[in-house]
Structure formats: C-alpha cells, structure tokens
Amino acid sequence: MNKTSTETRFVVVEREFPFPPEKIWRALTQPHLIEEWLMKNDFKPVVGHSFNLRGDWGGVLDCEVLVVEPTKTLSYTWNFRHEDAAYNLTSVVTFTLTPTRTGTHLRMQQAGFRPDQKQAYGGARAGWQQFFAKLEEVLTRTD
C-alpha cells in the first residue's frame, strides 16, 4: 500500500512535424522562440542552468536543465512551489526528437504527478496540447 502512494503519473504528448530535428531543437532551446509557444523564460541549453518559465498572469515555474543532447534530447525540471500539497509540483519534462522519413517525431513527457494531484495532471494534459499547437504555428511561421 505504501508503494501505491508514492507512484507518480506522467503526461505524454507526441506529434510528428514535417521539419528536420535541427529546426525543432531551435524552437525548444532559443529563448525568443520558447517564449512564442511556451512561456517567457531565461533558458540556456546548459546542464545545471537554473531558469524560470513565467506565465503572463504573474505565475512562475522554477526549472533546472538536466539533459542537453543537441537535436536529440532535452530535459529539465518543472517545479511549482505551493504550500498546498495539491499544487506543489516537482516534475521533469523530457523532449525526445527522432528523425523520420519526412520530418521529426517529437515526444514530450512530463513526469512526477502524484495521485492526489488530479487537477495539475488534467491541467498539464490540456496545457501541453495547447503548447504543441502553438509550437506547430511557430515552426510553420519561421524559417
């Protein structure tokens, strides 16, 4: 029973884009592009770099870069501190890029939702769908 209480859930969103991995990678790692589809940020593709993602309504996420394998894997923590345990989130976002015959398969996994964080989990599922839709717009628009 203790085991169950410590299991966490994750959100996965996958999509294939008709662009090479290099182009997707730029959108995932250049701050001005990240801002267009995700949030304002002071990201740097450097392991150990601490940064924030900032929502327009005053909210902010605390993040740290964990893995940087150019054009292949990008991973960072995605933490939100709140005194209410239901909202206090410690999670890890991992992007995996795989070249396909016609473009790139992008997989995003956000891991670390506790069973009692149903709202945060549901929100992340909806949120990443929106983020991916905006990412597609950015990719289509930029050279």
Place this chain on the structure above:
Amino acid sequence: MNKTSTETRFVVVEREFPFPPEKIWRALTQPHLIEEWLMKNDFKPVVGHSFNLRGDWGGVLDCEVLVVEPTKTLSYTWNFRHEDAAYNLTSVVTFTLTPTRTGTHLRMQQAGFRPDQKQAYGGARAGWQQFFAKLEEVLTRTD
C-alpha cells in the same frame, strides 16, 4: 525617496461589449464560464470566499473575494507567492461594469505591481489582452 519605493503600478484594460451587464456579470462570476476565458477555479460570488485560479501548467493563484455588487462591481485579490520578490505578487483585480446605450463598458484594473516587478507588470498587460479576447469569444458564443 522612501515614498517612491512603495508606489505601485496598475494595469487597466477596458472594452465595450454589445451585451447587457447581466450577461457580462455571469461570465465574471460563474465558475464554468470563468474557466472558459480565464482559468480553472473554485470561485463563488461571496465576499470573503477564498479560491484559486489554476493555470494549465501547474501554477496557481491565491484569491479572496473583496467586493460583490451584482452587475456593477467585482473585486478579488490575485496573489502569487514566491520566494523571489520579483515574482511574489500581491494584487487586487477589480471589474467595473457600466451600462451604455448599446451594451456594457467593462473596465478591469489590476493594482499592486511594485516598480521592481517589471516582468510581472508587462506580463499582466499582455495577459489581460488575451483574457479579454477570450471573454469576448465566450460572450459571443453563449446565450
């Protein structure tokens, strides 16, 4: 000089909608409608009620209802706690509805941004433009 450091700034967004105040009021006070243009929430139009606004990415705002004058004025705190002072926001959102010949003039004021909170202030200006655009969609779509 001390006076300057305690002055705060506010964001104002105003728009006229071709709908009566009662309809705007519903969109501002019914949780399922608030969710459509602002954020998920457990709002109640009751002075003293504490509620949260929850972003899809796991973030959350702490709020408390301050003023409820049906079809006229709604005000609540809009607070975000963070250990970094640049992000720690204590603000008050006030909606004022004024009937016009052809509809309703809606004014939103968010007050409480300190001078060192340039990012939060700029974010709120952009954010409220987006929220109002979504509010307009919701109003146009619903009966």
